[in-house]
Amino acid sequence: EVQLVESGGGLVQPGGSLRLSCAASGFTFSTHSMSWVRQAPGKGLEWVANIKQDGSEKFYVDSVKGRFTISRDNAKNSLYLQMNSLRAEDTAVYYCARVPGGYDFNFDYWGQGALVTVSS
């Protein structure tokens, strides 16, 4: 059974940093691109970042470029999101999501989400 479990969320002050982790199981992690998708309270879904299977290619939404870094450790079946210079507008539930295969960048499995709250 495919499982994605996020951790590392919490309350952080504006300008602070946080690192989210996503532990993957039930599939061959190294053969799938992975993404982070967020959802602000009461709002819609927003894609944040994607990383290729081997970590060689990364894409970001403009609003997080230069502040967030997506990475992965295939030996540990883990996905990460390092978030720096956090702003109030980054407050959201952050989901890790699996890309099913190839270059079809839709998402067939999602984690339960990790809440990040940026507030003083």
Place this chain on the structure above:
Amino acid sequence: DIQMTQSPSTLSASVGDRVTITCRASQSISSWLAWYQQKPGKAPKFLIYKASSLESGAPSRFSGSGSGTEFTLTISSLQPDDFATYYCQQYSRFPLTFGGGTKVEI
């Protein structure tokens, strides 16, 4: 960036109704479109990919159609479990973008 616009934003319907949700792209995305269902406090659930292909495990009452810039998600006979918010997503190019969502309520 490709903007995705869903309509309506809210839809009131009854069990057994046929329901149609529209998603429009600001430029052609061929058939690179997915649909998701989300219930409050839960992660989205994958329903349809490549505009009209049903994800395994998704009920057959869900169907998708369209290409280019206009797409629809149809629920042939609304069931109690279908009351939720639905999102479209384009994956023609980065940045990947979602529509604003359509809430289907009683």
